[in-house]
Amino acid sequence: MLKFLIRYLIVSLIFLSLNIDYTALANNPDSLVLSAIKDSLTFQPSKIAIEPIYALPDLDYTKAMNMGAIRSGVNRFVIFYNQDGVQRFIEADYLVRIWLNVYVAKVPLKAGSVINVNDNVVMDERELSTLPKDFAIENNINGSIINANLTAGQVIRLSLISKRIDVRLGQRVMVIGKVGNATFSLPAVALNSGSIGDDIKVRCITNNKVFTGKIISSSEVQTGG
Known part of the structure; x- marks a missing residue:
């Protein structure tokens, strides 16, 4: 009985201490x-x-x-x-x-270099007050072109890179999609330029119908559910 009472008092004290801390x-x-x-x-x-x-x-x-x-x-x-x-x-x-994790040059980079995340560009922690307003933080800069020479550790700025273009205006592409349980693949012409992951409009060659779809490769645009 005494042991139970002591244990109860210990548990109560621990609970009270935790409650006070909280x-x-x-x-x-x-x-x-x-x-x-x-x-x-x-x-x-x-x-x-x-x-x-x-x-x-x-x-x-x-x-x-x-x-x-x-x-x-x-x-x-x-x-x-x-x-x-x-x-x-x-x-x-x-x-x-x-502090934020932002993209910086891992090694010195020359103008015209292609960004390869984890190879020549990595993420590093920097204090926000030290960053330029157009610092790169989104994860879609892989494959972009650098327009100026950068030193190792320099923050990647959006104004210093050009987005990679995977599909160009007027390019022939294949539109792939699904209607119900049926899939389709149609030849089309790109009405916009963009990179993989972007939504662009394309015109079907066979019936001139315009689709909006997502670029999934340098020759394919996916549309439909």
Whole structure:
């Protein structure tokens, strides 16, 4: 009986300790500000660091909202708290630093080089405030042409690359698709240029019907369900 009582007391103390930690975390203004930042970003950062500009009073905080678009540097937040059964708020400034994984040159590259991700171009973590506005982050730059000489470690900028063209305007292609359980393959002419993954329009040679489809190779466009 004594052993059971001791075990019960130990479990209760552990639960109480965990509950106190959880409550402290939930009411911590830094954690609330961090959540507000993550919710407002339209991209996935690799790392975020925040630091309050001045110390905040010990209050029953409930929620934080950012004032304007999040940027690297000082950002202002409205932080709500409960006091005497009434919800109130204070404004607080936080220094925000954001890191992203972006494409950089793995080795020196000459103008005219073709991007081969993981070979001559890799992803590296950089702080957002140090990046040019047109940095490349999307995963469809493989095969693009570099228009300027780049040094090793230099960030790949969209203004410095030309998108690879797999299908050109006026090119003969095959339109493949499916209607119900039946598949079809028709000769067509491309009405737009694009690269693999792009949607373009094509005109069927046999009946002049115009299709919109996705480029799946340098000679095929897929359409239909």
